[in-house]
Amino acid sequence: MTSSRGRRTNSAELEVRLLREGIIESKHDVQAVVCDNRGRTLLVAGSAETATFVRSSLKPFQALAVTTTGTLERYGLTDRDLAIICSSHQGKIEQVRQVFNILWRADIDPTALQCPTPAGKRSPLEYNCSGKHAGMLAVCQQRNWPLSGYLQRNHPVQELILQKVAELLRMPGVEFISARDDCGAPTYFLQLGQMAALYAHLASGDSLDMERIARAMIHHPTLVAGEGEFDTELMQLTEGELVSKAGAEGIQCIGRLGEGLGLAIKVMDGAKRAKYAVAIHLLKQMGWISPSVSETLVESFANISEVARLEVAGELAML
Structure with a gap:
Protein backbone atom coordinates (compact mmCIF):
# COMPACT_ATOMS: atom_id res chain seq x y z
CA MET A 1 0.00 0.00 0.00
CA THR A 2 1.27 3.48 -0.89
CA SER A 3 1.95 5.54 2.23
CA SER A 4 2.21 9.25 2.90
CA ARG A 5 5.95 9.29 3.52
CA GLY A 6 7.40 12.28 5.25
CA ARG A 7 3.99 13.60 6.17
CA ARG A 8 1.93 13.54 9.33
CA THR A 9 -0.31 10.47 9.36
CA ASN A 10 -2.23 11.04 12.58
CA SER A 11 -4.30 13.66 14.38
CA ALA A 12 -6.70 13.94 17.31
CA GLU A 13 -9.26 11.15 17.66
CA LEU A 14 -12.99 11.75 17.44
CA GLU A 15 -15.14 11.43 20.53
CA VAL A 16 -18.75 10.26 20.61
CA ARG A 17 -20.72 11.34 23.65
CA LEU A 18 -24.02 9.96 24.83
CA LEU A 19 -25.94 12.90 26.26
CA ARG A 20 -28.87 12.25 28.58
CA GLU A 21 -30.91 15.44 28.78
CA GLY A 22 -27.75 17.30 27.79
CA ILE A 23 -25.46 15.68 30.39
CA ILE A 24 -22.60 13.42 29.26
CA GLU A 25 -23.24 9.85 30.38
CA SER A 26 -20.82 7.84 28.22
CA LYS A 27 -17.96 8.41 25.77
CA ARG A 40 -2.79 7.76 -0.26
CA THR A 41 -4.10 8.95 3.09
CA LEU A 42 -5.95 12.25 2.58
CA LEU A 43 -7.80 12.83 5.87
CA VAL A 44 -7.40 11.29 9.28
CA ALA A 45 -8.69 11.37 12.85
CA GLY A 46 -6.44 9.22 15.00
CA SER A 47 -3.91 7.20 13.02
CA ALA A 48 -4.02 5.67 9.56
CA GLU A 49 -1.75 2.91 10.87
CA THR A 50 -4.15 1.73 13.58
CA ALA A 51 -4.72 -1.97 12.88
CA THR A 52 -7.74 -4.11 13.68
CA PHE A 53 -9.80 -6.88 12.11
CA VAL A 54 -11.82 -5.76 9.10
CA ARG A 55 -14.60 -8.24 9.94
CA SER A 56 -17.67 -8.16 7.65
CA SER A 57 -16.52 -5.03 5.84
CA LEU A 58 -14.32 -7.51 3.93
CA LYS A 59 -17.31 -9.16 2.23
CA PRO A 60 -17.32 -7.12 -1.02
CA PHE A 61 -13.70 -8.20 -1.54
CA GLN A 62 -14.36 -11.83 -0.66
CA ALA A 63 -17.00 -11.58 -3.41
CA LEU A 64 -14.20 -11.00 -5.94
CA ALA A 65 -13.72 -14.77 -5.90
CA VAL A 66 -17.18 -15.00 -7.45
CA THR A 67 -16.91 -12.18 -9.99
CA THR A 68 -13.43 -13.06 -11.28
CA THR A 69 -13.91 -16.80 -11.87
CA GLY A 70 -16.93 -16.89 -14.16
CA THR A 71 -19.06 -18.31 -11.34
CA LEU A 72 -21.86 -15.79 -11.89
CA GLU A 73 -22.11 -16.67 -15.56
CA ARG A 74 -21.73 -20.42 -15.04
CA TYR A 75 -24.76 -20.60 -12.74
CA GLY A 76 -26.81 -17.71 -14.10
CA LEU A 77 -26.48 -15.67 -10.92
CA THR A 78 -27.74 -12.07 -10.86
CA ASP A 79 -26.88 -8.85 -9.06
CA ARG A 80 -29.38 -9.86 -6.37
CA ASP A 81 -27.29 -12.95 -5.70
CA LEU A 82 -24.12 -10.84 -5.65
CA ALA A 83 -25.72 -8.41 -3.16
CA ILE A 84 -26.59 -11.22 -0.75
CA ILE A 85 -23.04 -12.60 -1.09
CA CYS A 86 -21.82 -9.19 0.21
CA SER A 87 -24.44 -9.04 2.96
CA SER A 88 -24.77 -9.20 6.70
CA HIS A 89 -28.47 -9.90 6.44
CA GLN A 90 -31.28 -10.14 8.98
CA GLY A 91 -32.40 -13.66 8.10
CA LYS A 92 -35.63 -12.39 6.56
CA ILE A 93 -37.44 -14.73 4.18
CA GLU A 94 -36.49 -12.70 1.08
CA GLN A 95 -32.83 -12.77 2.08
CA VAL A 96 -32.79 -16.46 2.99
CA ARG A 97 -34.45 -17.36 -0.31
CA GLN A 98 -31.75 -15.44 -2.18
CA VAL A 99 -29.03 -17.43 -0.42
CA PHE A 100 -30.86 -20.66 -1.21
CA ASN A 101 -31.09 -19.58 -4.87
CA ILE A 102 -27.29 -19.48 -5.13
CA LEU A 103 -26.94 -22.99 -3.74
CA TRP A 104 -29.80 -24.36 -5.83
CA ARG A 105 -28.40 -22.97 -9.08
CA ALA A 106 -24.95 -24.34 -8.27
CA ASP A 107 -26.45 -27.73 -7.29
CA ILE A 108 -25.14 -27.54 -3.72
CA GLY A 120 -33.70 -19.97 17.85
CA LYS A 121 -33.46 -20.63 14.09
CA ARG A 122 -33.60 -23.85 12.10
CA SER A 123 -30.95 -23.48 9.40
CA PRO A 124 -27.53 -21.93 8.71
CA LEU A 125 -29.25 -20.28 5.72
CA GLU A 126 -30.62 -17.81 8.29
CA TYR A 127 -27.17 -16.84 9.59
CA ASN A 128 -26.20 -13.28 8.64
CA CYS A 129 -23.09 -14.43 6.71
CA SER A 130 -24.76 -17.27 4.80
CA GLY A 131 -24.66 -15.37 1.50
CA LYS A 132 -20.87 -15.06 1.69
CA HIS A 133 -20.60 -18.79 2.43
CA ALA A 134 -22.92 -19.67 -0.46
CA GLY A 135 -20.72 -17.59 -2.77
CA MET A 136 -17.58 -19.39 -1.61
CA LEU A 137 -19.24 -22.76 -2.15
CA ALA A 138 -20.41 -21.76 -5.64
CA VAL A 139 -16.82 -20.88 -6.57
CA CYS A 140 -15.65 -24.26 -5.25
CA GLN A 141 -18.31 -26.02 -7.32
CA GLN A 142 -17.38 -24.07 -10.44
CA ARG A 143 -13.66 -24.79 -10.01
CA ASN A 144 -14.14 -28.44 -8.94
CA GLN A 163 -4.66 -13.16 -3.54
CA LYS A 164 -7.33 -10.67 -4.67
CA VAL A 165 -7.04 -8.55 -1.50
CA ALA A 166 -3.23 -8.69 -1.62
CA GLU A 167 -3.24 -7.46 -5.22
CA LEU A 168 -5.44 -4.49 -4.34
CA LEU A 169 -3.22 -3.48 -1.42
CA ARG A 170 -0.01 -4.31 -3.31
CA MET A 171 1.26 -6.51 -0.51
CA PRO A 172 2.56 -10.09 -0.49
CA GLY A 173 -0.12 -12.46 0.72
CA VAL A 174 2.26 -14.01 3.24
CA GLU A 175 2.36 -10.71 5.14
CA PHE A 176 -1.36 -10.79 6.02
CA ILE A 177 -2.41 -11.69 9.54
CA SER A 178 -5.72 -13.55 9.66
CA ALA A 179 -8.07 -14.98 12.26
CA ARG A 180 -11.42 -16.73 12.13
CA ASP A 181 -14.48 -14.51 12.06
CA ASP A 182 -17.54 -15.56 14.08
CA CYS A 183 -18.89 -17.36 10.99
CA GLY A 184 -15.71 -19.43 10.69
CA ALA A 185 -14.24 -17.76 7.59
CA PRO A 186 -10.88 -15.97 7.70
CA THR A 187 -10.85 -12.22 8.25
CA TYR A 188 -7.76 -10.01 8.08
CA PHE A 189 -5.93 -7.73 10.49
CA LEU A 190 -5.59 -4.49 8.48
CA GLN A 191 -4.64 -0.90 9.04
CA LEU A 192 -7.50 1.60 8.82
CA GLY A 193 -5.72 3.18 5.87
CA GLN A 194 -5.76 -0.18 4.09
CA MET A 195 -9.50 -0.60 4.71
CA ALA A 196 -10.15 2.90 3.36
CA ALA A 197 -8.00 2.13 0.31
CA LEU A 198 -9.99 -1.04 -0.38
CA TYR A 199 -13.24 0.94 -0.38
CA ALA A 200 -11.65 3.56 -2.60
CA HIS A 201 -10.94 0.75 -5.08
CA LEU A 202 -14.51 -0.54 -4.74
CA ALA A 203 -15.90 2.92 -5.50
CA SER A 204 -13.45 3.91 -8.23
CA GLY A 205 -14.93 2.10 -11.22
CA ASP A 206 -11.42 1.05 -12.29
CA SER A 207 -12.29 -2.65 -12.24
CA LEU A 208 -15.34 -4.14 -13.93
CA ASP A 209 -15.48 -6.86 -11.27
CA MET A 210 -15.55 -4.39 -8.38
CA GLU A 211 -17.88 -2.06 -10.27
CA ARG A 212 -20.36 -4.90 -10.56
CA ILE A 213 -20.09 -5.63 -6.84
CA ALA A 214 -20.67 -1.98 -5.94
CA ARG A 215 -23.58 -1.75 -8.37
CA ALA A 216 -25.21 -4.86 -6.92
CA MET A 217 -24.94 -3.45 -3.41
CA ILE A 218 -26.38 -0.02 -4.21
CA HIS A 219 -29.17 -1.41 -6.40
CA HIS A 220 -30.24 -4.01 -3.81
CA PRO A 221 -29.51 -2.39 -0.43
CA THR A 222 -32.24 -4.29 1.43
CA LEU A 223 -30.39 -7.53 0.66
CA VAL A 224 -27.06 -6.13 1.91
CA ALA A 225 -28.41 -5.44 5.41
CA GLY A 226 -32.17 -4.93 5.76
CA GLU A 227 -34.87 -2.39 6.48
CA GLY A 228 -33.85 -0.07 9.29
CA GLU A 229 -30.16 -1.01 9.08
CA PHE A 230 -27.56 1.72 8.51
CA ASP A 231 -26.01 0.34 5.32
CA THR A 232 -29.40 -0.09 3.69
CA GLU A 233 -30.72 3.31 4.75
CA LEU A 234 -27.55 5.16 3.69
CA MET A 235 -27.43 3.55 0.25
CA GLN A 236 -31.13 4.15 -0.33
CA LEU A 237 -30.96 7.80 0.71
CA THR A 238 -27.86 8.59 -1.37
CA GLU A 239 -29.26 6.89 -4.49
CA GLY A 240 -26.10 5.30 -5.83
CA GLU A 241 -23.51 7.81 -4.63
CA LEU A 242 -22.22 5.77 -1.67
CA VAL A 243 -21.53 2.09 -1.10
CA SER A 244 -21.53 1.07 2.56
CA LYS A 245 -20.71 -2.05 4.55
CA ALA A 246 -20.54 -2.43 8.30
CA GLY A 247 -18.33 -4.79 10.26
CA ALA A 248 -18.54 -6.00 13.84
CA GLU A 249 -16.67 -4.40 16.74
CA GLY A 250 -17.15 -0.82 15.60
CA ILE A 251 -16.02 -1.11 11.96
CA GLN A 252 -17.75 0.91 9.23
CA CYS A 253 -16.48 1.37 5.67
CA ILE A 254 -17.93 3.59 2.93
CA GLY A 255 -16.88 4.34 -0.64
CA ARG A 256 -17.82 7.39 -2.73
CA LEU A 257 -18.76 6.12 -6.18
CA GLY A 258 -16.91 7.51 -9.16
CA GLU A 259 -14.38 9.47 -7.11
CA GLY A 260 -12.16 6.65 -5.91
CA LEU A 261 -12.41 7.65 -2.25
CA GLY A 262 -12.90 5.40 0.75
CA LEU A 263 -13.68 6.03 4.43
CA ALA A 264 -12.88 3.58 7.23
CA ILE A 265 -14.08 4.03 10.81
CA LYS A 266 -13.12 2.13 13.97
CA VAL A 267 -14.78 2.66 17.35
CA MET A 268 -12.05 1.66 19.76
CA ASP A 269 -14.39 0.00 22.29
CA GLY A 270 -16.39 -1.70 19.52
CA ALA A 271 -19.66 0.15 20.14
CA LYS A 272 -22.07 -0.20 17.22
CA ARG A 273 -24.03 2.96 17.98
CA ALA A 274 -20.95 5.18 17.92
CA LYS A 275 -19.81 4.20 14.41
CA TYR A 276 -23.09 5.28 12.87
CA ALA A 277 -23.02 8.65 14.63
CA VAL A 278 -19.44 9.21 13.42
CA ALA A 279 -20.26 8.13 9.88
CA ILE A 280 -23.10 10.65 9.67
CA HIS A 281 -20.92 13.38 11.17
CA LEU A 282 -18.02 12.78 8.77
CA LEU A 283 -20.13 12.26 5.66
CA LYS A 284 -21.79 15.60 6.31
CA GLN A 285 -18.41 17.27 7.01
CA MET A 286 -17.01 16.04 3.70
CA GLY A 287 -20.12 16.88 1.71
CA TRP A 288 -20.80 13.24 0.84
CA ILE A 289 -24.39 13.58 2.08
CA SER A 290 -26.80 16.51 2.02
CA PRO A 291 -28.13 18.23 5.17
CA SER A 292 -31.53 16.61 4.62
CA VAL A 293 -30.02 13.12 4.38
CA SER A 294 -27.96 13.85 7.48
CA GLU A 295 -31.06 14.90 9.41
CA THR A 296 -32.91 11.73 8.39
CA LEU A 297 -30.02 9.52 9.47
CA VAL A 298 -29.57 11.40 12.75
CA GLU A 299 -33.21 10.75 13.63
CA SER A 300 -32.71 7.02 13.08
CA PHE A 301 -29.18 6.44 14.39
CA ALA A 302 -28.09 9.31 16.68
CA ASN A 303 -31.26 10.28 18.53
CA ILE A 304 -31.47 7.28 20.83
CA SER A 305 -34.66 8.30 22.63
CA GLU A 306 -36.58 11.35 23.76
CA VAL A 307 -34.01 11.93 26.49
CA ALA A 308 -30.76 10.58 25.01
CA ARG A 309 -28.79 11.40 21.88
CA LEU A 310 -25.31 10.89 20.44
CA GLU A 311 -23.02 13.86 19.74
CA VAL A 312 -19.69 13.73 17.88
CA ALA A 313 -16.76 16.01 18.75
CA GLY A 314 -13.84 16.46 16.38
CA GLU A 315 -13.15 16.41 12.66
CA LEU A 316 -10.96 14.76 10.08
CA ALA A 317 -7.66 16.60 9.58
CA MET A 318 -6.08 17.12 6.19
CA LEU A 319 -2.57 15.73 5.74
Whole structure:
Protein backbone atom coordinates (compact mmCIF):
# COMPACT_ATOMS: atom_id res chain seq x y z
CA MET A 1 0.00 0.00 0.00
CA THR A 2 1.27 3.48 -0.89
CA SER A 3 1.95 5.54 2.23
CA SER A 4 2.21 9.25 2.90
CA ARG A 5 5.95 9.29 3.52
CA GLY A 6 7.40 12.28 5.25
CA ARG A 7 3.99 13.60 6.17
CA ARG A 8 1.93 13.54 9.33
CA THR A 9 -0.31 10.47 9.36
CA ASN A 10 -2.23 11.04 12.58
CA SER A 11 -4.30 13.66 14.38
CA ALA A 12 -6.70 13.94 17.31
CA GLU A 13 -9.26 11.15 17.66
CA LEU A 14 -12.99 11.75 17.44
CA GLU A 15 -15.14 11.43 20.53
CA VAL A 16 -18.75 10.26 20.61
CA ARG A 17 -20.72 11.34 23.65
CA LEU A 18 -24.02 9.96 24.83
CA LEU A 19 -25.94 12.90 26.26
CA ARG A 20 -28.87 12.25 28.58
CA GLU A 21 -30.91 15.44 28.78
CA GLY A 22 -27.75 17.30 27.79
CA ILE A 23 -25.46 15.68 30.39
CA ILE A 24 -22.60 13.42 29.26
CA GLU A 25 -23.24 9.85 30.38
CA SER A 26 -20.82 7.84 28.22
CA LYS A 27 -17.96 8.41 25.77
CA HIS A 28 -16.45 6.45 22.87
CA ASP A 29 -13.08 7.14 21.21
CA VAL A 30 -13.12 6.74 17.43
CA GLN A 31 -10.53 6.79 14.65
CA ALA A 32 -11.24 7.35 10.96
CA VAL A 33 -9.28 7.56 7.71
CA VAL A 34 -10.03 8.66 4.13
CA CYS A 35 -7.85 7.28 1.31
CA ASP A 36 -7.88 7.37 -2.46
CA ASN A 37 -7.55 4.37 -4.73
CA ARG A 38 -3.78 4.84 -4.93
CA GLY A 39 -3.59 4.17 -1.19
CA ARG A 40 -2.79 7.76 -0.26
CA THR A 41 -4.10 8.95 3.09
CA LEU A 42 -5.95 12.25 2.58
CA LEU A 43 -7.80 12.83 5.87
CA VAL A 44 -7.40 11.29 9.28
CA ALA A 45 -8.69 11.37 12.85
CA GLY A 46 -6.44 9.22 15.00
CA SER A 47 -3.91 7.20 13.02
CA ALA A 48 -4.02 5.67 9.56
CA GLU A 49 -1.75 2.91 10.87
CA THR A 50 -4.15 1.73 13.58
CA ALA A 51 -4.72 -1.97 12.88
CA THR A 52 -7.74 -4.11 13.68
CA PHE A 53 -9.80 -6.88 12.11
CA VAL A 54 -11.82 -5.76 9.10
CA ARG A 55 -14.60 -8.24 9.94
CA SER A 56 -17.67 -8.16 7.65
CA SER A 57 -16.52 -5.03 5.84
CA LEU A 58 -14.32 -7.51 3.93
CA LYS A 59 -17.31 -9.16 2.23
CA PRO A 60 -17.32 -7.12 -1.02
CA PHE A 61 -13.70 -8.20 -1.54
CA GLN A 62 -14.36 -11.83 -0.66
CA ALA A 63 -17.00 -11.58 -3.41
CA LEU A 64 -14.20 -11.00 -5.94
CA ALA A 65 -13.72 -14.77 -5.90
CA VAL A 66 -17.18 -15.00 -7.45
CA THR A 67 -16.91 -12.18 -9.99
CA THR A 68 -13.43 -13.06 -11.28
CA THR A 69 -13.91 -16.80 -11.87
CA GLY A 70 -16.93 -16.89 -14.16
CA THR A 71 -19.06 -18.31 -11.34
CA LEU A 72 -21.86 -15.79 -11.89
CA GLU A 73 -22.11 -16.67 -15.56
CA ARG A 74 -21.73 -20.42 -15.04
CA TYR A 75 -24.76 -20.60 -12.74
CA GLY A 76 -26.81 -17.71 -14.10
CA LEU A 77 -26.48 -15.67 -10.92
CA THR A 78 -27.74 -12.07 -10.86
CA ASP A 79 -26.88 -8.85 -9.06
CA ARG A 80 -29.38 -9.86 -6.37
CA ASP A 81 -27.29 -12.95 -5.70
CA LEU A 82 -24.12 -10.84 -5.65
CA ALA A 83 -25.72 -8.41 -3.16
CA ILE A 84 -26.59 -11.22 -0.75
CA ILE A 85 -23.04 -12.60 -1.09
CA CYS A 86 -21.82 -9.19 0.21
CA SER A 87 -24.44 -9.04 2.96
CA SER A 88 -24.77 -9.20 6.70
CA HIS A 89 -28.47 -9.90 6.44
CA GLN A 90 -31.28 -10.14 8.98
CA GLY A 91 -32.40 -13.66 8.10
CA LYS A 92 -35.63 -12.39 6.56
CA ILE A 93 -37.44 -14.73 4.18
CA GLU A 94 -36.49 -12.70 1.08
CA GLN A 95 -32.83 -12.77 2.08
CA VAL A 96 -32.79 -16.46 2.99
CA ARG A 97 -34.45 -17.36 -0.31
CA GLN A 98 -31.75 -15.44 -2.18
CA VAL A 99 -29.03 -17.43 -0.42
CA PHE A 100 -30.86 -20.66 -1.21
CA ASN A 101 -31.09 -19.58 -4.87
CA ILE A 102 -27.29 -19.48 -5.13
CA LEU A 103 -26.94 -22.99 -3.74
CA TRP A 104 -29.80 -24.36 -5.83
CA ARG A 105 -28.40 -22.97 -9.08
CA ALA A 106 -24.95 -24.34 -8.27
CA ASP A 107 -26.45 -27.73 -7.29
CA ILE A 108 -25.14 -27.54 -3.72
CA ASP A 109 -27.08 -28.92 -0.77
CA PRO A 110 -27.58 -26.36 2.04
CA THR A 111 -25.98 -28.85 4.46
CA ALA A 112 -22.64 -27.87 2.88
CA LEU A 113 -22.87 -24.49 4.65
CA GLN A 114 -20.41 -24.36 7.54
CA CYS A 115 -21.64 -21.13 9.09
CA PRO A 116 -23.54 -21.50 12.39
CA THR A 117 -27.29 -21.82 12.81
CA PRO A 118 -28.50 -18.71 14.70
CA ALA A 119 -30.01 -19.21 18.14
CA GLY A 120 -33.70 -19.97 17.85
CA LYS A 121 -33.46 -20.63 14.09
CA ARG A 122 -33.60 -23.85 12.10
CA SER A 123 -30.95 -23.48 9.40
CA PRO A 124 -27.53 -21.93 8.71
CA LEU A 125 -29.25 -20.28 5.72
CA GLU A 126 -30.62 -17.81 8.29
CA TYR A 127 -27.17 -16.84 9.59
CA ASN A 128 -26.20 -13.28 8.64
CA CYS A 129 -23.09 -14.43 6.71
CA SER A 130 -24.76 -17.27 4.80
CA GLY A 131 -24.66 -15.37 1.50
CA LYS A 132 -20.87 -15.06 1.69
CA HIS A 133 -20.60 -18.79 2.43
CA ALA A 134 -22.92 -19.67 -0.46
CA GLY A 135 -20.72 -17.59 -2.77
CA MET A 136 -17.58 -19.39 -1.61
CA LEU A 137 -19.24 -22.76 -2.15
CA ALA A 138 -20.41 -21.76 -5.64
CA VAL A 139 -16.82 -20.88 -6.57
CA CYS A 140 -15.65 -24.26 -5.25
CA GLN A 141 -18.31 -26.02 -7.32
CA GLN A 142 -17.38 -24.07 -10.44
CA ARG A 143 -13.66 -24.79 -10.01
CA ASN A 144 -14.14 -28.44 -8.94
CA TRP A 145 -12.57 -27.68 -5.57
CA PRO A 146 -13.66 -29.64 -2.47
CA LEU A 147 -16.78 -28.27 -0.79
CA SER A 148 -15.60 -29.61 2.53
CA GLY A 149 -13.01 -27.54 4.33
CA TYR A 150 -13.80 -24.40 2.32
CA LEU A 151 -13.22 -22.24 5.42
CA GLN A 152 -9.66 -23.47 5.98
CA ARG A 153 -7.00 -20.85 5.22
CA ASN A 154 -5.15 -23.23 2.91
CA HIS A 155 -8.28 -24.10 0.90
CA PRO A 156 -8.04 -22.84 -2.70
CA VAL A 157 -11.04 -20.52 -2.36
CA GLN A 158 -9.52 -18.78 0.67
CA GLU A 159 -6.14 -18.57 -1.06
CA LEU A 160 -7.89 -16.96 -4.06
CA ILE A 161 -9.60 -14.37 -1.84
CA LEU A 162 -6.32 -13.54 -0.14
CA GLN A 163 -4.66 -13.16 -3.54
CA LYS A 164 -7.33 -10.67 -4.67
CA VAL A 165 -7.04 -8.55 -1.50
CA ALA A 166 -3.23 -8.69 -1.62
CA GLU A 167 -3.24 -7.46 -5.22
CA LEU A 168 -5.44 -4.49 -4.34
CA LEU A 169 -3.22 -3.48 -1.42
CA ARG A 170 -0.01 -4.31 -3.31
CA MET A 171 1.26 -6.51 -0.51
CA PRO A 172 2.56 -10.09 -0.49
CA GLY A 173 -0.12 -12.46 0.72
CA VAL A 174 2.26 -14.01 3.24
CA GLU A 175 2.36 -10.71 5.14
CA PHE A 176 -1.36 -10.79 6.02
CA ILE A 177 -2.41 -11.69 9.54
CA SER A 178 -5.72 -13.55 9.66
CA ALA A 179 -8.07 -14.98 12.26
CA ARG A 180 -11.42 -16.73 12.13
CA ASP A 181 -14.48 -14.51 12.06
CA ASP A 182 -17.54 -15.56 14.08
CA CYS A 183 -18.89 -17.36 10.99
CA GLY A 184 -15.71 -19.43 10.69
CA ALA A 185 -14.24 -17.76 7.59
CA PRO A 186 -10.88 -15.97 7.70
CA THR A 187 -10.85 -12.22 8.25
CA TYR A 188 -7.76 -10.01 8.08
CA PHE A 189 -5.93 -7.73 10.49
CA LEU A 190 -5.59 -4.49 8.48
CA GLN A 191 -4.64 -0.90 9.04
CA LEU A 192 -7.50 1.60 8.82
CA GLY A 193 -5.72 3.18 5.87
CA GLN A 194 -5.76 -0.18 4.09
CA MET A 195 -9.50 -0.60 4.71
CA ALA A 196 -10.15 2.90 3.36
CA ALA A 197 -8.00 2.13 0.31
CA LEU A 198 -9.99 -1.04 -0.38
CA TYR A 199 -13.24 0.94 -0.38
CA ALA A 200 -11.65 3.56 -2.60
CA HIS A 201 -10.94 0.75 -5.08
CA LEU A 202 -14.51 -0.54 -4.74
CA ALA A 203 -15.90 2.92 -5.50
CA SER A 204 -13.45 3.91 -8.23
CA GLY A 205 -14.93 2.10 -11.22
CA ASP A 206 -11.42 1.05 -12.29
CA SER A 207 -12.29 -2.65 -12.24
CA LEU A 208 -15.34 -4.14 -13.93
CA ASP A 209 -15.48 -6.86 -11.27
CA MET A 210 -15.55 -4.39 -8.38
CA GLU A 211 -17.88 -2.06 -10.27
CA ARG A 212 -20.36 -4.90 -10.56
CA ILE A 213 -20.09 -5.63 -6.84
CA ALA A 214 -20.67 -1.98 -5.94
CA ARG A 215 -23.58 -1.75 -8.37
CA ALA A 216 -25.21 -4.86 -6.92
CA MET A 217 -24.94 -3.45 -3.41
CA ILE A 218 -26.38 -0.02 -4.21
CA HIS A 219 -29.17 -1.41 -6.40
CA HIS A 220 -30.24 -4.01 -3.81
CA PRO A 221 -29.51 -2.39 -0.43
CA THR A 222 -32.24 -4.29 1.43
CA LEU A 223 -30.39 -7.53 0.66
CA VAL A 224 -27.06 -6.13 1.91
CA ALA A 225 -28.41 -5.44 5.41
CA GLY A 226 -32.17 -4.93 5.76
CA GLU A 227 -34.87 -2.39 6.48
CA GLY A 228 -33.85 -0.07 9.29
CA GLU A 229 -30.16 -1.01 9.08
CA PHE A 230 -27.56 1.72 8.51
CA ASP A 231 -26.01 0.34 5.32
CA THR A 232 -29.40 -0.09 3.69
CA GLU A 233 -30.72 3.31 4.75
CA LEU A 234 -27.55 5.16 3.69
CA MET A 235 -27.43 3.55 0.25
CA GLN A 236 -31.13 4.15 -0.33
CA LEU A 237 -30.96 7.80 0.71
CA THR A 238 -27.86 8.59 -1.37
CA GLU A 239 -29.26 6.89 -4.49
CA GLY A 240 -26.10 5.30 -5.83
CA GLU A 241 -23.51 7.81 -4.63
CA LEU A 242 -22.22 5.77 -1.67
CA VAL A 243 -21.53 2.09 -1.10
CA SER A 244 -21.53 1.07 2.56
CA LYS A 245 -20.71 -2.05 4.55
CA ALA A 246 -20.54 -2.43 8.30
CA GLY A 247 -18.33 -4.79 10.26
CA ALA A 248 -18.54 -6.00 13.84
CA GLU A 249 -16.67 -4.40 16.74
CA GLY A 250 -17.15 -0.82 15.60
CA ILE A 251 -16.02 -1.11 11.96
CA GLN A 252 -17.75 0.91 9.23
CA CYS A 253 -16.48 1.37 5.67
CA ILE A 254 -17.93 3.59 2.93
CA GLY A 255 -16.88 4.34 -0.64
CA ARG A 256 -17.82 7.39 -2.73
CA LEU A 257 -18.76 6.12 -6.18
CA GLY A 258 -16.91 7.51 -9.16
CA GLU A 259 -14.38 9.47 -7.11
CA GLY A 260 -12.16 6.65 -5.91
CA LEU A 261 -12.41 7.65 -2.25
CA GLY A 262 -12.90 5.40 0.75
CA LEU A 263 -13.68 6.03 4.43
CA ALA A 264 -12.88 3.58 7.23
CA ILE A 265 -14.08 4.03 10.81
CA LYS A 266 -13.12 2.13 13.97
CA VAL A 267 -14.78 2.66 17.35
CA MET A 268 -12.05 1.66 19.76
CA ASP A 269 -14.39 0.00 22.29
CA GLY A 270 -16.39 -1.70 19.52
CA ALA A 271 -19.66 0.15 20.14
CA LYS A 272 -22.07 -0.20 17.22
CA ARG A 273 -24.03 2.96 17.98
CA ALA A 274 -20.95 5.18 17.92
CA LYS A 275 -19.81 4.20 14.41
CA TYR A 276 -23.09 5.28 12.87
CA ALA A 277 -23.02 8.65 14.63
CA VAL A 278 -19.44 9.21 13.42
CA ALA A 279 -20.26 8.13 9.88
CA ILE A 280 -23.10 10.65 9.67
CA HIS A 281 -20.92 13.38 11.17
CA LEU A 282 -18.02 12.78 8.77
CA LEU A 283 -20.13 12.26 5.66
CA LYS A 284 -21.79 15.60 6.31
CA GLN A 285 -18.41 17.27 7.01
CA MET A 286 -17.01 16.04 3.70
CA GLY A 287 -20.12 16.88 1.71
CA TRP A 288 -20.80 13.24 0.84
CA ILE A 289 -24.39 13.58 2.08
CA SER A 290 -26.80 16.51 2.02
CA PRO A 291 -28.13 18.23 5.17
CA SER A 292 -31.53 16.61 4.62
CA VAL A 293 -30.02 13.12 4.38
CA SER A 294 -27.96 13.85 7.48
CA GLU A 295 -31.06 14.90 9.41
CA THR A 296 -32.91 11.73 8.39
CA LEU A 297 -30.02 9.52 9.47
CA VAL A 298 -29.57 11.40 12.75
CA GLU A 299 -33.21 10.75 13.63
CA SER A 300 -32.71 7.02 13.08
CA PHE A 301 -29.18 6.44 14.39
CA ALA A 302 -28.09 9.31 16.68
CA ASN A 303 -31.26 10.28 18.53
CA ILE A 304 -31.47 7.28 20.83
CA SER A 305 -34.66 8.30 22.63
CA GLU A 306 -36.58 11.35 23.76
CA VAL A 307 -34.01 11.93 26.49
CA ALA A 308 -30.76 10.58 25.01
CA ARG A 309 -28.79 11.40 21.88
CA LEU A 310 -25.31 10.89 20.44
CA GLU A 311 -23.02 13.86 19.74
CA VAL A 312 -19.69 13.73 17.88
CA ALA A 313 -16.76 16.01 18.75
CA GLY A 314 -13.84 16.46 16.38
CA GLU A 315 -13.15 16.41 12.66
CA LEU A 316 -10.96 14.76 10.08
CA ALA A 317 -7.66 16.60 9.58
CA MET A 318 -6.08 17.12 6.19
CA LEU A 319 -2.57 15.73 5.74
